[in-house]
Amino acid sequence: MKSVTFLTVLFSLATALTAGAQPSFSGPPPSRTVVHDASVRRAQYLQRINEALDWRIAAIDRQNVAGTVDLAAVSALLARHQDIELCNQRVIELMKTPGSGPFWMFPTVCVSFLGRDQLSAEAKAAIRTAWKSFQIRGDTENHWAMYYTSVYLMSELYPNDPAESWFNGKSSAENRAEARAYLISWMDLATTVGQGEYNPSHYIGEYAIPMMLMARWAQDPAMRQRGHMMLDWIFAGLAESTLNGVLHGPNSRTDEGSVVERWNALASVFSWVLFGNTPPIAGYGGWGNYFMAIADSYEVPAVIYLIATDRSAPFLQRDLARSRRRWRYSAELFMPVYKTNYTTKHYAVGSYQGGISDPIQTHVWDVTWDVTDPRGIHNTMFSLHPLASNHVLQMYFSELPDTMAQDITKQGKPSYTLAGKIVGCSPYEQVFQDLDTVVALYDIAPGVEFPQVNGFFSKDLINVTEDQSGWIFAEGGDTYLAYRPLAPYHWEAYRHFDGGWAAKQEEIGGRLLVSPHLKNGTIVQAASAFDFKDFEDFKNAIRRLPVEFSLKPKPAVKMMTLRGHDIVVTYGEAPTRDGEKIDYAKWKLFEGPYLNAEKNSKRLVITHGALQRVLDFNTLTIADTVTQP
């Protein structure tokens, strides 16, 4: 069959609306002052929610309700208890042509619950009737989070309906039981060995919104609590993986826009509304509108807020995640993903160990530097092997062998089969990160498409210098960067698809360092400009670093990092740091100053200073403590 399983709607009417001001989107960047007063924080949080609702409602054109009143607009109106007749009218109209899966289901759930005591009987009946139309469950973790949350809540809303009244021929009780079982199974997996779709730039909404729905409206107190705890869990992960609100790598699933312009992601909408430390993207990211309609019932935990906003001291977090489910060509159902996140005031370096995490949309590693205003800035550096492979796709998708790659390019991932792409991961890449040093080695098999390494050099780098030493030096914001290609290279203009449905590529600035060699590698060292007298001082420090590397028989690097650690990285072998082998088997679910959890524990300890919140899925409890000085 023609694959529909990996398609995703990342667009909604809301992103296309232009009417009305979006103050935080178009205004000056938000203050980075950490707000310690809980009541002020709460007031600012609600203010941001209201800004988004104001904008969405202002975008309604009474002369063009069909074009401007979608389910997100209805949700905003219902949240404000206004224009209920318009809501009734639009719901009845929209339900005449039901959608066909999770991206339609959760918005209708949102409307159903917001409108429980407001919508007319006819409008409610229209939704209920639409839910008799067959709904596709999808095949990804986010699809199922949306689908089963929606099924669960609707089956609670209509608890006694018979099997024939539901799209899948199962009664309310059966649907509720199945949905509950899956959601608990998913939470068990995420809280023991990690999430599959970790740190997604856009899909965070596809988890956060369903969990918010669950936390707000599940009748079963245990499920309501689970929703709340998963929200905290997801937002704690967002907090530690952002630099002043901007999500950095690695990312299980992302796209060109977010990889190049790190801020340009739905994740920024969540940073904005929860933490107030970065502007939201246009239209509040489309899906973000649903979150705004229901988010007033959520209290951002102080400890998570502080982790997100406090960048006064560098920190190192190590997290465990997992790959997408592998159907074939693999000895394991999930590949463990060992993430490293080193964040300072001026930059963040993030990575996982390489290999295929998601076959299409993964971003393995990067350095992301801070900028005062991230809008339009390409504040990142990374390299990758641009793999395109039907065989790899078949690992993850139950598809026939010949057409997947070409299909993907027509289904929202237009760069998949291009040599110059900048999104993706490869089985021929191995990455080791030690604080702000990254060594990425490549041993690309002969015959593989495309036999090259692409390094991304942003338009916003300055003083890019190809040094005789072999290093390429550059400055990004207050960050000094040194990039060492291990094989010969040339430069190509970076060509960009502006969105998944863009028909053609455009040059938007930036270059690719293209190294067309199978045996290959990249070393990147980042540092704060404030740690050096000047850029030249940094260059000299890098030139003095002992670095040895060879590419045959296997790429290997032996070097001392700028932080004074001896690292040895050989492709296909465990890296060593100061003579000690990195033992990934000992990797915890979370380990660092902020987030800590043992593997298989279902218990996350979130800490910042004196504040601590423990999410314990074994007991379904949230425990807050404050350590007295």
Next chain:
Amino acid sequence: MPLLKPGVLFAVALAVGASAAAAPHELYVCASVNDNYVIGSTYVTMSGLFRRGGDGQWQHVGFNDVGLMAVSFDPRDHRTFYTATLNGCVRTFDGYDHLRVTTGWDVTEPRDVCVDPNAPDTVYLALPDGVVVTTNKGDTWERREHGLPTRGKYTQTIEVDRTRAGRVLAGCEKGIFLTEDAGKNWRQVLATVDAVLDVQQSPHDPAQWFAVSQSAGAWRSADGGATWAQVGGVPKAKAFYNVSFDATNPQRLVLGGYTYGVLTSEDGGRTWTERNAGLPAGHHVWRVAVDPDDGRIYAAVRSDSIYVSADFGRTWKAAGLPGSQVAEFVFVPAATNSTPARSSR
């Protein structure tokens, strides 16, 4: 394009002649017609199960299903059938007026479904991660995978031996596996490195089986699937998606695949001939089938149409369902108490 309602007749001139009306088999196809569809969006095309009417037009049956892979009918009552679709196994007892997704959250994306003709309450479902079996018409399902590899049990195709209840062959990532006790125990009867994509039993001699694979060409068995021999003259570099016997002529077989298009044999599989002249350029064939009533070949060209040949592949004519991708052809006997002939799986 407006949403098409279930039951609407597709205005397709099917060049198969008037004999279709009186044919002892009804032709069903599992087809996706989903250009520009994304999960969650409103449908603009009809996909799912289609039945060819007596006038040669295609009638949509049941619900709009972009993820339909296979269908298998209960030989006792053809209004009872099971479909393998993205959400799991869907069952109907009344020709799709009512349906039920019989599987739970732990079953996803089944690739194939097959009713045991000698024990019709038993149904096998091929999954990306193994096999599940029901013995009560889908009321409950259980994993039956003992003997399948821990990893490598991706199952693309499953076919029940029509001569004996509980004897089943499964085409998996690691080869062909055989059970003789309704899935309780499996053993590998052919090892491959890539998936076996189709396994078929001869309508003439039940001991004869044929299989095609992703990267190892075609195989045949003369002992009920217990042992297999490579078929000569069939290319191996690329995949063949399915095989179909001609029930009207024991010497005739057809293979179909995206790269090779249509290959036919008229000497029992000893020699093979490409039969792509007249098919659209590229001859990207997704599925082939031979009509058990008259020996016509059907070839579904990906995202194009179904084509039919009345001279065993020498010439072709368009036969409807433009823009479709056909996952399976199924010929259902007009009479009950007879086993539907499947083009594949």
